[in-house]
Amino acid sequence: MSPATDRVLRAPFAADPWGSRGRLFPEPVSPTRTEFQRDRDRIIHSTAFRRLAHKTQVFVPHEGDHYRTRLTHTIEVAQIARALARALKLDEDLAEALALAHDLGHTPFGHTGEDALEELMAAQGGFDHNAQALRIVTKLEHRYANYDGLNLSWETLEGLVKHNGPLTDRAGQGIDRYAHKGVPTEILECDARRSLDLFTFASAEAQAAAIADDIAYNTHDVDDGLRAGLFDIADLKDVPFVGDLVREIEAAHPHLERTRVIHELGRRIITRFVEDVIGESLRRLAQLNPQSAADVRAADMPVVTLSGQMVAADRAMKDFLYPHMYRHPRVMKVRTDAAEIVRNLFAAFLRDPTKMPDEWSNAARAINGPDVEAKLMHLVRDYMAGMTDRFCAQEHRRLFGSVPELTISSAF
Numbered sequence: 458m459s460p461a462t463d464r465v466l467r468a469p470f471a472a473d474p475w476g477s478r479g480r481l482f483p484e485p486v487s488p489t490r491t492e493f494q495r496d497r498d499r500i501i502h503s504t505a506f507r508r509l510a511h512k513t514q515v516f517v518p519h520e521g522d523h524y525r526t527r528l529t530h531t532i533e534v535a536q537i538a539r540a541l542a543r544a545l546k547l548d549e550d551l552a553e554a555l556a557l558a559h560d561l562g563h564t565p566f567g568h569t570g571e572d573a574l575e576e577l578m579a580a581q582g583g584f585d586h587n588a589q590a591l592r593i594v595t596k597l598e599h600r601y602a603n604y605d606g607l608n609l610s611w612e613t614l615e616g617l618v619k620h621n622g623p624l625t626d627r628a629g630q631g632i633d634r635y636a637h638k639g640v641p642t643e644i645l646e647c648d649a650r651r652s653l654d655l656f657t658f659a660s661a662e663a664q665a666a667a668i669a670d671d672i673a674y675n676t677h678d679v680d681d682g683l684r685a686g687l688f689d690i691a692d693l694k695d696v697p698f699v700g701d702l703v704r705e706i707e708a709a710h711p712h713l714e715r716t717r718v719i720h721e722l723g724r725r726i727i728t729r730f731v732e733d734v735i736g737e738s739l740r741r742l743a744q745l746n747p748q749s750a751a752d753v754r755a756a757d758m759p760v761v762t763l764s765g766q767m768v769a770a771d772r773a774m775k776d777f778l779y780p781h782m783y784r785h786p787r788v789m790k791v792r793t794d795a796a797e798i799v800r801n802l803f804a805a806f807l808r809d810p811t812k813m814p815d816e817w818s819n820a821a822r823a824i825n826g827p828d829v830e831a832k833l834m835h836l837v838r839d840y841m842a843g844m845t846d847r848f849c850a851q852e853h854r855r856l857f858g859s860v861p862e863l864t865i866s867s868a869f
Contacts, residue, residue, distance in 0.1 A: 466546070467546055467547065467548060468545065468546035468547065468742075469747070469748050469749060470661060470742070470747035470748065470749060470750055470752060470753050470760075471546060471547045471548050471661065471662070471750065472493070472547070472548045472551050472612050472660045472661070472662050472750050473548075473750065474491035474492045474493045474494070474548060474550065474551070475491070475492075477492040477493075477610045477611060477612055478610070478611035478612065479610065479611055480608045480609065480610055480611070481595070481604070481606075481608060481650065481651060482603060482604045482608050484608065491550060492610045492612075493548055493550040493551040493554055493610065493612065493613065494550045495610075496550075496551070496554040496607075496609045496610050496613045497550055497553050497554035497557060499607040499608075499609065500554055500557045500558045500561075500594075500607065500609075501557060502600075503561070503593075503594075503598050503600065503607060504598060504600075505561045505593045505594075505597075505598060505843065506528075506531075506557065506558075506561065508843065508844075508845050509526065509527035509528035509531055509560060509561070509563075510526055510527075510528040510845075511526065511845035511846055511847050511848075512526060512527040512528075512563060512564075512565060512566075512567070512845055512846055513526070513527070513565065513566050513567035513569075513570075513795075513846050524681050524684070524685070525677050525681055527560050527563055527567075530560070530673060530674060530677065531556065531557055531559070531560055533673040533677060534556040534557075534559065534666065534669045534670045534673045535553050535556035535557050535669075537556075537669035537672055537673055537727065537731060538552040538553060538555070538556040538662075538665050538666045538669035539552060539553050539556075540731060541665040541668070541669060541731065541734055541735065541738075541761065542662060542665050544735045545661065545665070545735065545738055545739070545742070545761065547660075547661050547662050547665060548662055551612060551613065551616070551660065551662040551663075552662040552663075552665045552666050552669075554609075554613050555613060555616040555617060555620060555662060555663050555666035556666040556669055556670070558590060558594065558613070558617055559590070559617070559620065559666060559667075559670055560586070560590070561589075561590040561593050561594065562585075562586040562587060562588065562589030562590030562591070562592070562593060562842065563586050563589075563842075564584075564586070564589075564799070564841070564842045564844075565795075565799070565841070565844045565845055565846045565848075565849040566792075566795035566796075566798070566799065566846055566849070569791075569792040569795045569796050569799075570795065570796075570799050570841075570842075570849075571584060571586055572796065573795075573796045573799040573800055573803075574799065574803070574838060574841065574842065576800075577799075577800065577803050577834075577838075578834065578835075578838055580831075581831055581834055581835065581838075582638065582639070582641060582642060583638060583641075584838065584842070585641045585643075585644075587617065587618060587621075587641075587644075588641035588642075588643040588644050589643070589839075589842050590617055591614065591617060591618055591643055591644060591647055592643050592839065593606075593843075594606050594607045594609050594613075594614070594617065595607075595609075595614070595647055597839060597843070611651065611653075612660060612662075614647065614651075614653060615653050615654070615659050615660070615663070616659045616660055616662060616663030616666065617663075618644055618647075618653055618655070618659075619653065619655065619657075619658065619659035619663060620659055620663040620664065620666055620667040621667055622658060622659075622759065623655065623656050623657055623658060624640050624644065624655040624656075625640060625655045625656050626656055627656045629655075629656075640655065654754065657754040657755060658753065658754050658755075658756060658758075658759060658760075659754065660750050660753060660754065661738075661750070661753050661760055661761050664759050664760065664761035664762065665734075665761045667761075668734055668761055668762060668763065671771060672726075672727060672730040672731065672734075673727075675726070675730075675771060675774045675775070675778070676723050676726045676727050676730075677723070678778050678782060679693070679699070679722070679723065679726065679774070679778070680719055680722075680723045681782075682778065682781065682782040683719050684719065687781060687782050687785050687787065687788070688781045688782070690703060690715070690718060690719070690722075692777075692781065693722075693777070696773055696774065696777045697769065697770060697773040698729075698767075698769075698770035698773060698774070699722070699726065699770075699773070699774060699777075702722055702725045702726065702729070703718075703722060705725070706718055706721050706722060706725070729767075730763070730767060730771075733763055733764050733766075733767040734761065734762065734763055734767075736764070737762060737763060737764040737767075738760060738761045738762065741758070741759075741760045741762070742760055745760060747760070791861075791863050794861035794862075794863055795846075795861075795863060797861070798849060798850065798853045798860065798861070799841065799849070801853060801856075801857060802841060802849065802852055802853055802856070803837055803838075803841060805856050805857075806837045806840065806841070807833060807834065807837050810822070810833065810836075810837070812856060813837075813840055817836065817840045820836055821833055821836055824836070846863075850863065
């Protein structure tokens with residue numbers, strides 16, 4: 458597709474792959490792909506992306522073949538992000554690239570591993586999976602002869618960091634989640650090399666990827682929770698929005714078997730959320746009337762988001778899932794055991810870095826100068842954050858002779 462044809466199909470406020478702000482390391486333009494298509498392809502072929510297949514969403518991967526992993530979740534997010542981008546005439550490839558990259562920085566054992574590393578790295582600023590994703594795509598992937606990382610475009614790096622909104626005010630002070638602990642050092646270092654405009658919103662494509670993430674995990678966590686028997690369909694009837702959909706399905710299909718009810722519920726949740734985002738976003742865009750992607754970034758609110766009514770529905774779903782799934786006693790037993798694995802391994806590698814593979818133990822031996830212990834902690838963090846659930850458990854067995862069972866079913 459020629460640049461002229463592409464620009465006709467996209468809205469004026471869409472990110473322009475032919476006018477990208479470039480890469481940290483300049484490269485010749487591809488004769489067959491746009492800049493954002495190249496980013497998407499590099500993400501898909503990265504080692505970190507492949508590891509998502511064996512990283513926890515809520516259930517550890519060996520629980521069952523049909524529960525979501527980080528990889529299947531990511532694919533679902535990408536599908537929804539592309540659908541939103543298409544409806545809003547955004548750049549679908551950038552939206553997809555950001556959806557595919559949004560969870561690259563997640564640890565083994567999902568949020569359990571992240572919480573454990575946050576605790577272990579507290580003296581070093583904690584752990585932030587968005588900052589870790591940025592480290593992966595700018596430093597930790599070693600696939601190319603000329604540079605570390607994937608050398609992604611400015612727009613993809615910006616969206617990876619800011620898809621949930623600005624990180625600072627114009628004076629550079631952290632806001633929202635970063636108001637007290639500050640913006641992670643990894644993000645500030647990248648911003649110093651090439652400003653990411655941390656005080657503005659990201660592109661509409663990044664916003665589409667962020668809301669797609671919310672839609673996907675709300676829906677599939679309901680689906681997985683029902684399949685795991687953590688709650689039943691009847692329990693959902695008192696949940697605003699979801700309960701209405703359950704009754705709607707029962708009225709239309711009074712004798713439908715349970716598995717089809719679950720599928721139908723998930724389909725309707727996604728459809729209603731997607732339609733709402735499109736409607737609300739079109740309303741906001743009409744009000745703002747942006748003439749460029751810069752106008753979207755400079756706005757004082759996101760332009761791709763849910764309506765107030767569906768924000769309430771989203772909140773109701775999370776309020777239900779938190780006690781019934783994320784903090785269910787069966788899930789908490791696994792979380793406790795998984796956190797112990799992460800803490801044990803972190804301490805073991807910090808105490809004796811030679812227990813890590815050669816690439817990492819050699820890097821540990823090369824550490825010198827001031828703050829050796831802090832640098833070693835960051836190295837161990839990078840190594841452990843990249844682990845899959847399976848490898849993490851295998852390493853615990855190798856070093857400690859045993860590993861907890863880590864299955865929800867074992868807690869029944």
